[in-house]
Amino acid sequence: MQAHQSQRQDAGIRRHEAWHTLDAEEVLEALQTGRGGLDQAQIAPRLERFGENRQRRVAQRSGLRRLISQFDNLLIQLLIVAAVITAVLGHFLDAGVIAAVVLINGVIGFIQEGRAEQALAAIRGLLAPQATVRRDNRRQTIDASQLVPGDMVILEPGSKISADIRLVTTRGLAIDESALTGESVPASKSVEPVSAEASIGDRRCMAYAGTLVTRGEGAGVVVETADATALGEVTAMLSSVESVTTPLLRDLARLGKRLAAIILGAGAFTALAGILVHGFSVVEMFLAAVALIVAAIPEGLPAIVTITLALGVQRLARRKAIVRRLPAVETLGAVSVICSDKTGTLTLNEMAVRAVLLGDGLHRVDDKTLALEAARAQEPAPASVVDALSRAVVLCSDADVHANSEGQVRVSGDPMEVALLHFAKAQDVELRALRSAHPRVDGLPFDSTHRFMATLHGTDDGEGQVLMVKGAPEAVVPRCKQVLGVDGTEPLDEAAWHRQAEAMAADGLRLLAIARQTAPGGVDLDDPSRIDGLTLIGLVGIIDPPREEAIAAVKTCHEAGMRVKMITGDHAVTAAAIGRQLGIGDDERGITGEALEAMDDEALSRCAAQHSVFARVSPRVKLRLVQALQSQGEVVAMTGDGVNDAPALKRSDVGVAMGHGGTDAAREAAEIVLADDNFATIEAAVHEGRVIYDNIVKSIAFLLPTNAAQALLLVVAVLAGWMLPITPAQILWVNMITAVTLALSLAFEPPEDDVMARAPRSPSAPLIPRVILVRILIVAVCMVAGTLALFARELADGRPLAEARTLAVNTLVLFEIWFLFSSRRLHTGILNTSGLTGNARVWLAIAIIVAAQLVFTYLPPMQVIFETQPLGPGAWLLAIVVSLPIILVAEGHKWLMRRRSQAR
CATH class of the missing domain: 3.40.1110.10 (Calcium-transporting ATPase, cytoplasmic domain N)
Structure with a gap:
């Protein structure tokens, strides 16, 4: 509600926008009521004019529209195209696998988005079903939905308040307003008016919908109902706030667009070159282009990302952080600013x-x-x-x-x-x-x-x-x-x-x-x-003393390049004192909500960047603070437990709600819920988020050279006028079986030593840094050169085409196996004990793939499906000798990049 003096005429009564500034008798006169309450004849006209005292239901998208929106992503659409092409080629099993991956991703997104939209329903549930009023000068209990402006409500310990009320009598009355204001202790109430500029937490003469009477007694006149209440304003704000997409989803979208452009361009160029240079038929080149597209698309990438995130969810759950929206796991690793509530999160919530x-x-x-x-x-x-x-x-x-x-x-x-x-x-x-x-x-x-x-x-x-x-x-x-x-x-x-x-x-x-x-x-x-x-x-x-572990966690966050800001409903001096004990700012007083409210967007943005403690902050100002930080390029994690926090939780890049002492509205608006309400758990979650991001990048950096090598094999073969070294069916085998299995082992990689010593990554930074992209290209070229050399040698020795292709596939897979070891570290070397033994699942994945390749090569049914032939020991030895040096190539590039970095 705006604190100004405009008045309007409604149903024969005078309405006011700043009830807390008026004397109790003035309020009664404006609402044409008295201490004995309304007469029964006054109820119906007011109900007709103002409607029932219910939170409005915001229109939501249909389930079908939500489901369809999950596929509005170019990478997903590329996978759908791959599935269709694979089915056209007659490989229905592979097409089914790709389609299943697409469908699983869509269903997960559909479920998570549906849960997020339950936040509004949680707020509606805060209102009490009944209210005790005085009507016709006698006490009555009515359905709270029938409350109208002018009703005299009786307040007693345990009463849940269902409308905004101007108090007219109090006796030791105290109300728990924490869900709405964040105040850590119940607020004592009186009947004296306060200034127009007073924040909700300082309006001692008001009682607000969604709050609870803890002691004493009193009575007050209803001044606002339904959506006109302070709680209704939060509901409207929440419904209008747009969720921010995660850095990972943005990065994958950019990657998908670039891959699409490269794949389509390479396919068209290869087909035209084959037709114009070597005189291949249009049909042959169409099939070659299809094979190139299938080769270049990393079909297993969404599955790898989803599984890596899911494993992170399990690890976070063991650390008391419950994830409600899968991509939020990775976003934690990009957080540069943590806006934290004080009570119960940074403090013990025990006076x-x-x-x-x-x-x-x-x-x-x-x-x-x-x-x-x-x-x-x-x-x-x-x-x-x-x-x-x-x-x-x-x-x-x-x-x-x-x-x-x-x-x-x-x-x-x-x-x-x-x-x-x-x-x-x-x-x-x-x-x-x-x-x-x-x-x-x-x-x-x-x-x-x-x-x-x-x-x-x-x-x-x-x-x-x-x-x-x-x-x-x-x-x-x-x-x-x-x-x-x-x-x-x-x-x-x-x-x-x-x-x-x-x-x-x-x-x-x-x-x-x-x-x-x-x-x-x-x-x-x-x-x-x-x-x-x-x-x-x-x-x-x-x-309410600070948690010892929170002090250490704040220090760790600062060392990791993250800034911590406290946004609380408590008093400015108290907030600043706790902030100093925690190492958050050194101001004598926190910046108050009243001061922030008066600032324009530019001034508030400067204030948000320069200060760390904000006190007596309203829901609208919390939302503006988050938006101001995001406008500066920050990735913001917001913690909170009350209804007043819900809009900011939804708007932030990662909303973190309290599971033990928080409200349902806050939990439904957030992506992550802390089971122990502890700031130290946020720091642990950020650590886990960085590890997850590293592992996703490692998986992508491992998958892309294989896809690039397969595509380049086809391009070089067509330009040279050769037979295709690998068939489309063999390409799908490598993409969906060997590459995915090996890449999946990287999801279990332990954290690198410097994971919390780095600055947060920039949201505008590419998913694959340039230095790693160069490594990907070098590795892909080496794979192509080695595989083509053996393929050409086999043909030159008079070996059957099927045998030459079998050797080419196995050589490519061996390249993957050796490169997997180097992929376990993005920047540091792996030619040491921890690099070779630190992840047992790498060896398990290699054992599975070796067994799979033996089946692929020697099992008669597989020979029929994939057109393979048995290989002798000499061919295997040759493939090992050619592929093994890829470790030295990748590690040499790392060493060179480290030397350059040290030289700077």
Whole structure:
């Protein structure tokens, strides 16, 4: 919703675009309603005007159209052409294999795309089915779809809110807005209006659809329903955001176009040359061109890519990263910027006491034992004061203390109160016994108006009562007259305490002041303004601490050339403090969503590049940040767990959702889900993504020389006026059986040593770097020369054509086997122990292919199908001698390239 003052006339009531800026009475007047709710006669006209309170269903493509779109790729279309040509040639089995590969790829894409479109349905499921309202001045429970502007909704603990509501009464009301804002703790609510510029997380007088009441009670008037709600805006944004294609898919599309141009050009040139130079018939040259096309198309490439990605999915699953969209596995390896949520991803999502300010100074709290360290160089914290503090936070708390089936004490409730009880328990306070000995006599719940909580209890001596107070330092400290010390009370220097509180807050700590007052005659809690003359016990600093493994993971990401940016719904100072601890930026404050909202696209783009911590960010601004980074050529991974994250997750190159604490909407919009909600898992996933990309490039760099060699064999043979050295059926055997089997072993290659020491690859970089492309051409020429030399020698010795072709095929396969070893490393040498033994599946693949070639050569049925003849030992030895040096050729090229690189 835009925060401005435009008004319009709807169904006889005045509508407003900034309800949070109006006084509660003004809202009631504008909506022509009252605290007793609408009259029944007002409901029908409003339902007719505004419609039912349901999220609209966005039109989706039909299943058939989604399926057809999976084949809108030139490489896939080339494979379809290959299947048709192969079928025309009468090789129906090979045609069926190619068609199966095409179909499997299409089905996988169809399923994954269908899952992604479920994100909108997940958001619709956030709305509660029923709502409690006051109509005709009486309480009623209605279907939430029947809510209309002007309805008075009653809010109680556990209530799921189904419309945007302007609060008119509150009593200790707190609402969990994390799904919409990313705020790590429930937001306390009040009825006072706020400024027009306030972000959703700071609109204390509003309750939004899709959020949950955690404590207290209140009532409010419905101001927006259905698509006009803040949640509806996220839904509309999500439906309009286009998913970004992955670098691998873009690279494969470019490769497909180039291959198509080269193959068609080479086929046409060869056919024309044969007809014009050697006088071959048109039919003969047409068949030769068909054979060349079949030879040049890497039919097994999609299968290799799909299988390599699928193996990566399995490895990532073992590392707690669940992949929902197959190509996203490889995209991780290209990520240059990671935009991470804070709560639960970079932090533990568990509030913990980290500092206590007492009369003798500031005490740090041990992360594991929760014991207090000495203040500066002084003595440890006075036990009497620590005990008083611990007792106060146990009594002045609504957190539940209970025993489980094994008799162990457990606490639950508000995260900050739970943290305080854990601290008190670590100071040897018996939680249940203390509460039993001092039952609550009266209480004043926390409210954002007075900003503190107070409880009244019996004293230890049974005479009189003691008042415990807990709340914001700026609300509690001014009500104190003295501070508790070792020897009793001491004068309070209010200004000094406020200075120290500001220093603690600058470290990102959320502060609570703890005070008490002995009241022999009791205290009237009906009037908070009369609570005064308290004794300050101390200030407690609480924070959601960063994960230790996240600190190491952020460092690894920086070393790998990736930038990490924190985008959170938390406060700017808290976000910046956590960022400094993690090594993300060094700003005193994060850049706020309000500041970003006011920027144009150019200014926001500069800000996104220069800064690393962004706080109080709305869904729209998160989306703009991702788009700004992408416009600079960055490959962006976005993490999130709330509905507010869904548009940015969908737009990013890799959306990463939280599996443990996230919402269904975030998970459905993302490509990857973290089962452990841990940033360190993202770093591990990026590592795996780089390995997968390397292995795909290795597979392609292995396949292409074989395809190029087969095509060149046919071109040279036609230009020289010879018989074809390899038949189309033999070409398919090499492409679909030997090459694919050998290339598949490269999918299991372990990571190279420098995989996380390189900078992320550029999205505009070619799939096959020029240096490797040169190697491919050199290897292909060597394969052609060796194979043709043996083919020509066999014919010159008077061997039958079928025997010469059999030797040519086996020589080509031996070239592949030796080249496979060199292909295991893109840049480093393999003539060492790890290069020859580091991947057992390479040897398994070679054993399978050797067996297959023996069957191809000697089994009578195969001799009939592929027109082969048996070879003698001398022919095999000759083929080995000719093909083996290809290892030295490939390794020599690597060595030369390394020398050139070092010389630079």
